[in-house]
Amino acid sequence: MLKAIWDNIKGLYSLLVGLSITGRYLVSPRKTIHYPRQVVDDEILASFRGPLELTRGRKEPGQTRCISCQMCVRACPGHCLTVIKGDAKAPSRWIYDFSLCCLCGACVEACPAGALAFSHKVYLVATSREELKLDLLADLKARTEKEAPPKNE
Amino acid sequence: MTGCFNFINPLAVTEEPGTTAGDFYTRNFEKKAVPGRIILNLGPQHPSTHGVLRILCEMDGEYIVRCEPVLGYLHRMHEKMGEVKTPWQFIPNMGRVDYLHPLAWTWAFVGACERLAGIEIPERAEYLRVISCELNRISSHLLWWGAFVMDLGGVTPILYAFEEREKINDILQIITGSRLTMSSFRFGGVCTDADERFKSLAKEFIPYLRERLKMYKGLVTDNIILRRRLEGIGPMDADICRRYGATGPILRAAGLARDTRKDFPYSVYHKFDFPVPAGPANDCFGRYLVRLSEIEASLMIVEQALASLPEGSHIMEKAPKANWKLPAGESYMAVEGARGQVAVHVVSDGGPKPYRVKLRAPGFSNLSLFAEAAAGTLLADAIAILGSLDLVIPEVDR
Numbered sequence: 001m002l003k004a005i006w007d008n009i010k011g012l013y014s015l016l017v018g019l020s021i022t023g024r025y026l027v028s029p030r031k032t033i034h035y036p037r038q039v040v041d042d043e044i045l046a047s048f049r050g051p052l053e054l055t056r057g058r059k060e061p062g063q064t065r066c067i068s069c070q071m072c073v074r075a076c077p078g079h080c081l082t083v084i085k086g087d088a089k090a091p092s093r094w095i096y097d098f099s100l101c102c103l104c105g106a107c108v109e110a111c112p113a114g115a116l117a118f119s120h121k122v123y124l125v126a127t128s129r130e131e132l133k134l135d136l137l138a139d140l141k142a143r144t145e146k147e148a149p150p151k152n153e
Numbered sequence: 154m155t156g157c158f159n160f161i162n163p164l165a166v167t168e169e170p171g172t173t174a175g176d177f178y179t180r181n182f183e184k185k186a187v188p189g190r191i192i193l194n195l196g197p198q199h200p201s202t203h204g205v206l207r208i209l210c211e212m213d214g215e216y217i218v219r220c221e222p223v224l225g226y227l228h229r230m231h232e233k234m235g236e237v238k239t240p241w242q243f244i245p246n247m248g249r250v251d252y253l254h255p256l257a258w259t260w261a262f263v264g265a266c267e268r269l270a271g272i273e274i275p276e277r278a279e280y281l282r283v284i285s286c287e288l289n290r291i292s293s294h295l296l297w298w299g300a301f302v303m304d305l306g307g308v309t310p311i312l313y314a315f316e317e318r319e320k321i322n323d324i325l326q327i328i329t330g331s332r333l334t335m336s337s338f339r340f341g342g343v344c345t346d347a348d349e350r351f352k353s354l355a356k357e358f359i360p361y362l363r364e365r366l367k368m369y370k371g372l373v374t375d376n377i378i379l380r381r382r383l384e385g386i387g388p389m390d391a392d393i394c395r396r397y398g399a400t401g402p403i404l405r406a407a408g409l410a411r412d413t414r415k416d417f418p419y420s421v422y423h424k425f426d427f428p429v430p431a432g433p434a435n436d437c438f439g440r441y442l443v444r445l446s447e448i449e450a451s452l453m454i455v456e457q458a459l460a461s462l463p464e465g466s467h468i469m470e471k472a473p474k475a476n477w478k479l480p481a482g483e484s485y486m487a488v489e490g491a492r493g494q495v496a497v498h499v500v501s502d503g504g505p506k507p508y509r510v511k512l513r514a515p516g517f518s519n520l521s522l523f524a525e526a527a528a529g530t531l532l533a534d535a536i537a538i539l540g541s542l543d544l545v546i547p548e549v550d551r
């Protein structure tokens with residue numbers, strides 16, 4: 001009998017302990033980040049693997065390093081890549097279907113020219129599958145123009 | 154409790170035995186309705202089934218007379234996909250089999266292929282695998298902890314668990330590049346080397362989580378409501394575990410200190426000193442305690458591995474590429490996942506693609522105990538038992 005009462009008192013005390021922990025949380029600062037009013041630090045995003053992008057050429061930042069060797073196309077488990085060879089070695093079309101990509105990195109590791117890298121875009125949104133077929137050459141061009149506007153010599 | 158009531162179709166009674174007509178109940182339980190019993194379908198979209206598990210229960214009032222899990226709602230042909238992709242291309246699949254402890258699966262597959270090809274990986278890579286796999290185990294147990302308490306009606310703890318989980322994700326993202334379906338192990342090493350930021354974040358995390366575990370104890374473990382709901386519920390002794398091939402925390406809660414990391418040491422686990430928690434009770438609460446002690450054991454491993462992380466390369470030179478062919482033969486590798494023994498059996502005929510890939514999911518064996526353990530319990534207790542099994546349905550169905 002006494003033991004039962006003691007157990008109940010201990011039980012009630014355990015509830016108070018729990019309540020005090022949640023109470024402390026209630027008054028502590030918010031831990032979550034309210035997108036889109038706030039965004040995550042770039043430092044955390046730096047290691048995030050987002051959709052692929054073409055890296056810049058070593059000499060010409062606006063040119064791709066891709067030599068249209070098709071190694072990435074063959075390595076990809078999801079068949080997301082289409083590289084169409086243009087004149088010379090450089091590709092004329094570089095289509096990447098992000099809707100099929102599992103971000104595995106097979107293409108990045110297979111590329112002999114180091115022409116591919118993961119971007120850190122976490123806010124990519126699309127409303128249809130077609131929009132997720134990304135033209136990476138156009139993306140590379142847009143990035144180059146944004147970062148280094150054409151110089152007037 | 155949500156769910157839909159299926160009264161038995163009286164027409165099904167006339168079916169010949171052995172035909173596939175009728176529903177699951179008439180084929181497996183009883184040919185006609187039993188007066189006073191109702192059939193309750195738990196799932197497949199019930200939140201406490203953690204995925205799409207359907208459990209068919211025959212109820213007498215609040216008590217379960219018989220029940221049977223119905224599987225296959227999330228079957229994704231992973232084993233078949235192993236036969237149509239090159240070994241390299243199959244690695245990302247392994248991250249998707251069990252989304253809570255993907256690195257154990259990746260390790261089992263990569264390890265089996267490495268064994269077959271006789272590849273030795275650099276020591277630093279082994280350490281990085283151990284660290285990332287153990288951190289991943291912690292995050293898996295944390296999510297289980299939150300989800301389990303949520304099944305029992307306490308919604309707050311899962312939010313706290315996610316705070317730690319996000320921290321682990323931040324750490325693991327540095328070396329795996331992803332936050333959920335990590336599959337960063339490669340044949341011959343791991344894909345990214347650990348940098349200073351990784352090491353310092355991981356080192357900070359260990360004392361932090363130890364502090365938080367004390368808070369967990371005050372908030373949940375000592376809570377009288379939780380204890381009264383779990384203590385003595387769903388005992389599973391060593392015998393039933395052996396009969397169904399249960400592994401992992403369920404087996405250890407039954408008092409058998411069996412752990413693949415100790416019994417069949419792989420990688421560099423033999424270099425670390427860590428306990429294998431077993432016991433003290435084989436009920437739901439015992440399984441709860443075992444998992445919490447496992448978090449501490451994993452923290453010990455991570456701490457030791459970080460302190461002795463050797464220098465060197467994270468991947469061997471000339472690591473196999475996407476078109477790498479497995480040599481002919483077969484190999485098997487078992488690793489300790491968060492839910493039990495994860496194993497992969499690879500058979501190759503020397504062609505570009507494996508001949509057969511067999512995945513051994515611990516959740517599948519653990520789930521088969523459920524029908525026996527839940528018979529005769531209250532429905533609410535059955536939910537507690539189900540939660541204490543720590544099921545990940547994608548892994549069960551593969």
Ligand code: SF4
Pocket residue numbers: 052075076077078079080081100101102103104105106107108
């Ligand atoms: S990351 Fe993987 S799935 Fe995506 S394009 Fe590259 S190889 Fe294909």
Ligand code: SF4
Pocket residue numbers: 065066067068069070071072073083110111112113114115116
């Ligand atoms: S592997 Fe590299 S160089 Fe070859 S086609 Fe792909 S991106 Fe271009």
